[in-house]
Amino acid sequence: MTAVEVSQETFDSLDPATDEVVGTYPVQTREQVEEAVERAREASRWWMSLGFDGRAERLRRWNATITRRMRELCEVVQRETGKPYGDAQLEVVLAIEHVAWAAKNARKVLGRKRRSAGLLLSNHTATVEYLPLGVVGVIGPWNYPVFTPMGSITYALAAGNTVVFKPSEYTPGVGKWLVDTFAEAVPEHPVFQLITGFGKTGAALVGAGVDKIAFTGSTATGKKIMAAAAETLTPVVIEAGGKDALLVDSDADLDAAADAAVWGAFSNSGQTCIGVERVYVHERVYDSFLEKVLALTGKVKAGEQYGPMTMPAQLDVVRKHIADAIARGGRALTGGNVGERFVEPTVLVDVPEDAEAVCEETFGPTMTVAKVRDMDEAVEKANATKYGLASTVFSKHNGQRLADRLRAGMTSINAPFSFAGIASLPFGGVGDSGFGRIHGPEGLREFARPKAVAKQRFAVPLKLTSFTRTDKTEQLVGKLVTTLHGRGGKE
Numbered sequence: 001m002t003a004v005e006v007s008q009e010t011f012d013s014l015d016p017a018t019d020e021v022v023g024t025y026p027v028q029t030r031e032q033v034e035e036a037v038e039r040a041r042e043a044s045r046w047w048m049s050l051g052f053d054g055r056a057e058r059l060r061r062w063n064a065t066i067t068r069r070m071r072e073l074c075e076v077v078q079r080e081t082g083k084p085y086g087d088a089q090l091e092v093v094l095a096i097e098h099v100a101w102a103a104k105n106a107r108k109v110l111g112r113k114r115r116s117a118g119l120l121l122s123n124h125t126a127t128v129e130y131l132p133l134g135v136v137g138v139i140g141p142w143n144y145p146v147f148t149p150m151g152s153i154t155y156a157l158a159a160g161n162t163v164v165f166k167p168s169e170y171t172p173g174v175g176k177w178l179v180d181t182f183a184e185a186v187p188e189h190p191v192f193q194l195i196t197g198f199g200k201t202g203a204a205l206v207g208a209g210v211d212k213i214a215f216t217g218s219t220a221t222g223k224k225i226m227a228a229a230a231e232t233l234t235p236v237v238i239e240a241g242g243k244d245a246l247l248v249d250s251d252a253d254l255d256a257a258a259d260a261a262v263w264g265a266f267s268n269s270g271q272t273c274i275g276v277e278r279v280y281v282h283e284r285v286y287d288s289f290l291e292k293v294l295a296l297t298g299k300v301k302a303g304e305q306y307g308p309m310t311m312p313a314q315l316d317v318v319r320k321h322i323a324d325a326i327a328r329g330g331r332a333l334t335g336g337n338v339g340e341r342f343v344e345p346t347v348l349v350d351v352p353e354d355a356e357a358v359c360e361e362t363f364g365p366t367m368t369v370a371k372v373r374d375m376d377e378a379v380e381k382a383n384a385t386k387y388g389l390a391s392t393v394f395s396k397h398n399g400q401r402l403a404d405r406l407r408a409g410m411t412s413i414n415a416p417f418s419f420a421g422i423a424s425l426p427f428g429g430v431g432d433s434g435f436g437r438i439h440g441p442e443g444l445r446e447f448a449r450p451k452a453v454a455k456q457r458f459a460v461p462l463k464l465t466s467f468t469r470t471d472k473t474e475q476l477v478g479k480l481v482t483t484l485h486g487r488g489g490k491e
Contacts (some may be wrong), residue, residue, distance in 0.1 A: 082307030101423030132160030237436030242389030249395035318364030
């Protein structure tokens with residue numbers, strides 16, 4: 001045993017429902033992180049050389065392994081997060097869909113394409129292609145430890161990059177499972193590596209010379225990562241928090257809207273960045289909608305339909321938001337109780353718009369429900385937030401018009417979260433919810449750099465970029481440009 005192994009600090013991953021130790025992992029040092037990035041740098045040359053087809057074949061191989069061993073992965077997710085098996089399976093299934101899409105579409109999105117060279121340079125061909133960045137560092141969250149980081153990992157790999165992955169300290173076992181199964185499918189080189197630890201390990205990854213950082217987590221941590229990455233001009237893609245709204249119009253299917261609100265607010269203990277935290281309901285249907293929401297909420301039991309809070313510190317945030325809402329005149333029609341591990345599903349009404357439960361991300365099984373006079377007021381209040389991640393609209397006739405007006409990166413109409421399951425759609429937000437995109441063509445391009453090439457096919461007498469250019473040439477070019485572009489307006 002080496003001296004490094006003897007002195008290696010470790011930490012335990014715990015089952016949040018029982019505090020049982022699930023696994024023990026190293027707290028990797030800056031030197032160890034830098035060594036992992038260097039290995040990834042060396043492996044990247046081989047991974048790039050495989051081309052789209054070679055990488056796609058290996059990604060499909062990995063995806064088949066994930067699919068065949070889905071139950072095994074779901075059990076790891078269940079033990080480290082506490083979520084029900086069905087919820088774990090849902091995020092794994094969505095991740096499988098994204099692996100398949102990225103592998104299939106990488107060439108189509110990133111491969112070389114012709115562009116018009118224009119009239120002045122019509123003797124040229126013009127092409128653009130998207131090349132790998134090199135090594136991508138991914139820092140993942142604990143709430144959806146498969147689906148969310150795989151939105152970066154999969155697309156980065158399909159684009160030709162190698163990946164060094166730092167999962168949350170609450171879900172290192174999930175990260176290890178993903179990396180180990182990838183190594184079974186791609187044993188030749190360390191294309192996809194795991195590093196474990198706490199915030200310092202993540203900070204070490206940011207400063208280790210990677211070519212891009214993909215981060216999912218809180219807005220506060222995202223700002224710290226951006227500041228650190230700025231020191232080396234390392235680009236970042238940030239998927240941070242949200243305070244997402246659901247709008248219910250007067251013509252909405254109220255049963256479907258209520259079901260979506262309850263699922264969106266309480267599934268995964270409300271620990272969902274795109275979860276429903278605020279609901280704005282047209283006054284004509286407010287009472288009926290609220291009645292349906294309360295009836296459905298009464299059937300949702302903490303510890304049955306959803307698990308414990310994965311991160312203990314979040315209990316204090318939820319408790320504080322509920323207390324502030326009630327102190328400011330709000331009422332808890334259900335729940336309101338925060339235990340040592342679980343939070344009861346909580347429906348809050350009459351909460352002022354400047355209360356913490358409306359303004360700040362709660363990240364727990366709560367929702368505020370507010371009555372609005374019309375959908376103009378609903379849109380105005382929904383947009384009155386520093387966040388801008390996701391949103392949901394229920395309306396039979398006005399869904400698209402309302403969606404168009406919402407300041408959010410994603411909107412689902414008449415169904416909850418459907419944009420997350422459509423692999424061709426980009427995922428990401430604006431404002432304090434971050435920037436950049438994962439998933440879809442935009443997600444592939446996020447992990448590639450455009451390379452433009454202009455090639456002269458034959459020489460022409462009109463030489464514009466030469467000291468041999470004549471006055472006659474300049475006059476001819478001036479007339480040509482005036483003919484082409486000078487007639488679009490009047491003096």
